[in-house]
Amino acid sequence: MDMDTMNGVAPIEIAQPREAPRSASERETVFETQGLTVSYGKAPAVSDVDLSIYRNLVTAIIGPSGCGKSTFLRSLNRMNDLVPSATVEGEVLYHGQNIYGDGVDPVEVRRRIGMVFQKPNPFPKSIYDNVAWGLRVLGMKDDLDSRVERALTQAALWDEVKDRLKKSAFSLSGGQQQRVCLARAIAVEPDVVLLDEPASALDPIATSKIEDLMHELKNEYTLVIVTHNMQQAARVADMTAFFTLERTESGGHGVLVEYDETPKIFTQPSDKRTEGYVTGRFG
């Protein structure tokens, strides 16, 4: 039970789109999963997901603990490859190509699809080197200084750190560290940024900074965020997918219940389980 997301049944405030919402027909699909099942050993963690993720939108994935939302997210840039027991069935089409297809290099997948993790994980290097490391590895060494500055500016951190770029990233607060990680991810100019509960370890002020950033960043990137904070999903996301845990005899696995535009998910969900979750009746 995610009791921490249930601060009473407060009315959920829904973000007013800052620009005219793109009509459904104009959307460009970035990801399309078809019958995606990810298992650890023999037990499926998330099962049979069909979901399309659209360009320059923020897509939120919400649901109770254990519903496989992080597993789903990590399957979008093949981070699950690092778990030896993980197996993937079905397809994840990225601009039409299956990222689990033959000849696809996971390293290439990840350089296009970046990720920010639940706990800030800066490298034990200086702030500058944290952002510059990926650039150096990927050979984007021209204009390194301005690329680092641009990434830190986009992550709304430049003004706070410009005088101490050579200091260790560990000297920063948790919220600043997470923005270093975000700057690091966007410095290498990915197409998509996946965010796995990026604010769950942060205080409310740091959280709201990250959320503000997402509104800015979606103009350039496609963002997918996993969160178990429904208010956060309502504030930042254009599209919201609700996952839940389907109990079976052998335990249970995550399934996609409903996927729609965020206001619809929060005000007129078509599935009873979604309604129960967003109104706080279960979680």
Add this chain to the structure above:
Amino acid sequence: MAVDSGRYALTLSRRTRRRKLVNLLMQSLATIAALAAVAVLALVIGSVAQRGASALSWDFFTKTAATFGQGGGGVANALVGSFVIVGLGTAMAVPVGILIALYVSEFAPPGVGDLARLVLDVLNGLPSIIIGIFVYGLLVIGSGQAAWKGSFALAIIMLPLVARATQEVLALVPGTLREGALALGASRWRTVLGVVLPTSVGGILTGTVLAVARAAGETAPLLFTTSIAANAVTWDPRQPVLSIPYDIFVLSESADPADHARAWALGFVLISFVLVTSLTSRLLLVRYRKRLEG
């Protein structure tokens, strides 16, 4: 107010008095055993220092052994010899040891990694004389002794120490750092080189220093590989050279009592080197672990 010893008596009965005595006895025995360990170390260092101190002099460090009966002379060739043998052995063992550790902790499938760890522990337990005779059979028979052959034997002894120490610090590097690097589109090797190794460099250094301290005192492998040496300072690893532990043995067998004092003094030099390196490396490791975990 005098209280009759009823069921609420707080003084000791006979049975509880016996229990208390047994407790005291066992506690004392354990304490004495622990103190004995410290005492043995203090006695060894003390007696070596006491007997060797008189022979320590400028000549001792700068001259080679004098001709019998002439007096004076020193152990410069053994000091330089040990430096050459151990230095070269370290140069052989450290890169390979680090690579082994990287394989075990970063690349090996889980089962293979455990097996590799077991093999390293067994190798670490091999008696050094066995390693000596192995290298003797492999390299010395037919072509004679040389300092580098001693280095090779020492490298086999150092290898599991370096590899295990490195592998243990690599295990301390949080998995989230690796994920962060891989999520940027870095390959496994670039992740290891750019993030994992720099994070663990402190631990690797301490492991190396401990291995050096251990190798500096090894005698048996050198007996087979680099013991019949000219009485001259040489830096050439292709020549057999004298080493500190082997020279201690030679000097203590000498008929000249002054050589016995030199053996003690050389022992004092070796023990000081080992003590200082082990202690500093352990201190460094403690500090390093705190930094990584905290």
